[in-house]
Amino acid sequence: MTAPVDVAIVGGGVIGLATAWRAAQRGLSVAVVDQSAGRGASWIAAGMLAPVTEAHYGEEALLGLNLDSAGRYPAFVAELEAASGTSVGYSTSGTLAVALDAGDRAVLAELHAYQQRLGLDSDLLSGRECRTLEPMLAPTVRAGLLVTGDHSVDPRRLTAALHTAGHRAGVRFLEQQATATTSSSVTLADGTTIAAGSVLLAAGCWTPALTGLPGRPVKGHVVRLRGAGFLQRTVRGVVRGFDVYVVPRDDGEVVIGATVEEMGFDTSVRVGCVYELLRDAHELLPGITELELVECGAGLRPGSPDNAPLVGRLADGRFVATGHYRNGILLTPVTADAVTELLAGGQLPAVMAPFSPDRVSAHGTSAAPTATQAGSMR
Ligand code: GLY
Numbered sequence: 169m170t171a172p173v174d175v176a177i178v179g180g181g182v183i184g185l186a187t188a189w190r191a192a193q194r195g196l197s198v199a200v201v202d203q204s205a206g207r208g209a210s211w212i213a214a215g216m217l218a219p220v221t222e223a224h225y226g227e228e229a230l231l232g233l234n235l236d237s238a239g240r241y242p243a244f245v246a247e248l249e250a251a252s253g254t255s256v257g258y259s260t261s262g263t264l265a266v267a268l269d270a271g272d273r274a275v276l277a278e279l280h281a282y283q284q285r286l287g288l289d290s291d292l293l294s295g296r297e298c299r300t301l302e303p304m305l306a307p308t309v310r311a312g313l314l315v316t317g318d319h320s321v322d323p324r325r326l327t328a329a330l331h332t333a334g335h336r337a338g339v340r341f342l343e344q345q346a347t348a349t350t351s352s353s354v355t356l357a358d359g360t361t362i363a364a365g366s367v368l369l370a371a372g373c374w375t376p377a378l379t380g381l382p383g384r385p386v387k388g389h390v391v392r393l394r395g396a397g398f399l400q401r402t403v404r405g406v407v408r409g410f411d412v413y414v415v416p417r418d419d420g421e422v423v424i425g426a427t428v429e430e431m432g433f434d435t436s437v438r439v440g441c442v443y444e445l446l447r448d449a450h451e452l453l454p455g456i457t458e459l460e461l462v463e464c465g466a467g468l469r470p471g472s473p474d475n476a477p478l479v480g481r482l483a484d485g486r487f488v489a490t491g492h493y494r495n496g497i498l499l500t501p502v503t504a505d506a507v508t509e510l511l512a513g514g515q516l517p518a519v520m521a522p523f524s525p526d527r528v529s530a531h532g533t534s535a536a537p538t539a540t541q542a543g544s545m546r
Pocket of ligand 1: 469494
């Protein structure tokens with residue numbers, strides 16, 4: 169047995185780390201259990217905070233949650249940077265979604281109309297206007313949708329800052345695998361057991377194995393390049409039917425992503441996937457071939473039956489925060505705040521209530537929350 173804690177968190181990705189920090193700020197004693205904290209999906213993610221350009225028809229409830237979390241980001245970043253003494257690479261320079269042909273342009277126009285109906289800010293631009301904003305864009309770009317409210321952050325710097333802030337707030341980090349959990353204990357690979365007032369499972373795509381909740385890993389390949397000043401803002405487009413995005417950072421990093429593959433727990437890096445990402449990014453931004461190639465990687469998004477998170481209390485008393493799928497970095501502030509409220513003895517806040525694990529059974533059926541349940545869009 170090690171010293172008991174108020175909260176034991178299994179999973180040291182951004183969701184687990186942010187919750188640990190927030191819970192410690194509330195005066196709770198916290199331990200985070202992870203044999204390689206921050207090295208899962210948080211390590212590979214590009215860090216887009218893009219509720220509008222990633223909005224999909226029929227996912228209006230999730231859009232409401234995404235917008236809520238995006239709205240929390242400025243204060244979250246300011247507080248975290250002050251607490252950790254480090255920058256998290258938060259960029260508010262916006263996102264430009266571009267179209268290469270008449271069909272893509274029609275899709276962008278339809279998306280723009282949809283966004284207008286939901287009261288979301290976006291501007292439809294000509295190809296020339298797009299190239300004025302981003303001179304590296306291909307001459308073949310026909311149109312674009314500028315979304316100034318879709319931002320980005322550097323997930324690796326975010327993870328490091330959360331670790332430092334948590335450490336300074338008194339969080340204990342245990343570099344081990346959790347082999348068993350109950351509502352009041354976590355057993356570690358070396359056989360020791362931590363007694364805890366509450367146990368939170370925030371282990372990304374490994375959470376279903378710990379809980380019996382439905383879910384699956386969704387693989388994403390990402391390529392990291394270096395090229396200062398290449399882009400001012402995130403650029404994305406659909407090439408041959410596949411989404412590609414290019415995210416620049418203030419330190420010169422340029423991240424290209426991402427494939428969406430159902431391959432189980434495979435994180436091997438495949439030449440064909442890297443080739444296709446570079447080929448598609450090159451169609452949007454031909455000058456990309458001049459940049460330095462730094463890293464190719466693949467991570468596993470935690471998928472849920474309806475692509476929305478599962479956050480709340482399980483029937484057996486354990487707490488869970490998983491299923492963030494394509495929005496884990498974006499949903500970090502709202503998830504950490506909601507789970508901390510629960511861990512401190514409160515109720516799941518209204519904004520998160522539709523995303524309780526109660527909506528899915530252990531057999532994989534689900535009822536997606538409706539827009540009304542999640543509240544207004546804006
Ligand atoms: N949110 C981007 C991705 O999951 O690829």
